[in-house]
Amino acid sequence: MLVLILxxxxxxxxxxxxxxxxxxxxxxxxxxxxxxxxxxxxxNEGDVIQKGQVLGIIDTTMLxxxxxxxxxxxxxxxxxxxxxxxxxxVQQAKVDLxxxxxxxxxxxxxxxxxxxQRFDQxxxxxxxxxxxxxxIQAQKEQLRAERQVLTAQINTLNExxxxxxxxxxxxxxxxxxxxxxxxxxxxxxxxxxLADIEYMLLRAYITGSQLDDVTIGQxxxxxxxxGEDNYHRLEGTxxxxxxxxxxxxxxxxxKEERVDLVYAIKVRVPNDGRLKIGMPxxxxxxxxxxxSHD
Numbered sequence: 424m425l426v427l428i429l430x431x432x433x434x435x436x437x438x439x440x441x442x443x444x445x446x447x448x449x450x451x452x453x454x455x456x457x458x459x460x461x462x463x464x465x466x467n468e469g470d471v472i473q474k475g476q477v478l479g480i481i482d483t484t485m486l487x488x489x490x491x492x493x494x495x496x497x498x499x500x501x502x503x504x505x506x507x508x509x510x511x512x513v514q515q516a517k518v519d520l521x522x523x524x525x526x527x528x529x530x531x532x533x534x535x536x537x538x539x540q541r542f543d544q545x546x547x548x549x550x551x552x553x554x555x556x557x558x559i560q561a562q563k564e565q566l567r568a569e570r571q572v573l574t575a576q577i578n579t580l581n582e583x584x585x586x587x588x589x590x591x592x593x594x595x596x597x598x599x600x601x602x603x604x605x606x607x608x609x610x611x612x613x614x615x616x617l618a619d620i621e622y623m624l625l626r627a628y629i630t631g632s633q634l635d636d637v638t639i640g641q642x643x644x645x646x647x648x649x650g651e652d653n654y655h656r657l658e659g660t661x662x663x664x665x666x667x668x669x670x671x672x673x674x675x676x677x678k679e680e681r682v683d684l685v686y687a688i689k690v691r692v693p694n695d696g697r698l699k700i701g702m703p704x705x706x707x708x709x710x711x712x713x714x715s716h717d
Contacts, residue, residue: 440646440705441636442688444627446698448618451593455608456586457481464589464604464614470597472617479589481608486587490580497573504566511563514556521549595619598700623698625659627706628671628685636708637664637688645692646705655697659690659706 455461464479472478528545531537599616602608625645629637641661646654668684690706692698 441633441708442627442629442706444625444704444706446623446625446692446700446702446704448620448623448700450598450616450618450700451595452613453478453589453592453615453617454610455481455589455612455614456610457486457583458609459483459485459587459607461602461604461606461608461614464600464602466597466600466615468597468600472591472594472597474591474594476591476594477588478591479604479614481587481589483584483587486580486584490577490584493573493577493580497570497577500566500570500573504563504570507559507563507566510559511556514552514559518549518552518556521545521552525549589614591617593617593619595621618700620694620698620700623692623694623700624662625690625692625704625706627688627690627704629688630685631668634664634686637661639664642709643690644707644709645690646707647697647702654705657692657695659692661688662691663687663689 459482462480462482466472466478525542525545528537528542532539532542595617596619597615597617600614601616602612602614608614639661643659643661645657645659647657649655665687668686671685688706692704698704
């Protein structure tokens with residue numbers, strides 16, 4: 424019995440890992456971008472979705488009606504603008520005729536064939552016609568400006584309508600769903616949480632004396648619990664090493680007790696479905712693994 428206990432203790436010592444931590448993933452909170460009733464939201468927790476996939480639809484009725492109203496107003500302005508353009512052409516032709524008449528009368532005045540009063544009369548008619556042309560042109564510019572404002576408002580409504588489609592910003596797995604079809608929602612209200620869990624990150628902690636054993640891109644062995652005394656063994660890659668130390672997190676147990684400062688590392692591990700966010704994991708340097716087999 425004593426021999427078995429000693430052998431078990433030796434085996435546990437050989438299994439001591441180099442770093443301990445928990446699995447995490449980059450979680451994305453998807454919120455509503457517009458106010459309204461959630462007409463459709465046919466997703467469930469655990470669904471795997473693709474980037475750009477439409478996940479739900481918020482009621483767009485009022486936005487669409489307002490957009491149609493603006494389009495009608497824009498059409499009316501466009502018709503008015505065409506009418507004003509015709510008026511500009513007519514008035515321009517009138518100005519051109521009066522200017523020709525003024526030129527003719529000026530020549531006749533120089534030949535003393537007409538009086539100064541007749542010249543002044545034609546000159547006054549040209550001035551009035553030019554002012555009227557300027558007023559009509561100003562009306563045209565005003566209508567054009569109003570139409571541009573309406574176009575901008577319609578574009579804004581188009582954007583608001585598009586935002587009524589709840590679209591996945593990234594691909595991944597739905598972790599939590601916070602709303603159901605038929606409920607009222609508001610801009611900024613969370614609708615779901617998702618994360619890409621095809622690969623998980625094991626955030627573990629090492630001591631300063633272990634830094635020389637770790638390099639970015641290094642392959643390591645990752646252990647997760649399999650019952651009380653066994654482990655599932657996975658392969659991982661170190662993707663990040665902290666540049667500064669931090670105090671040991673309360674949830675972490677390291678090989679060296681009472682270590683005040685540690686360095687965080689991240690190990691990227693392919694997820695075969697067994698890895699969950701928050702699950703504890705352990706890291707073994709490959710050289711330790713090799714030496715244990717010798």
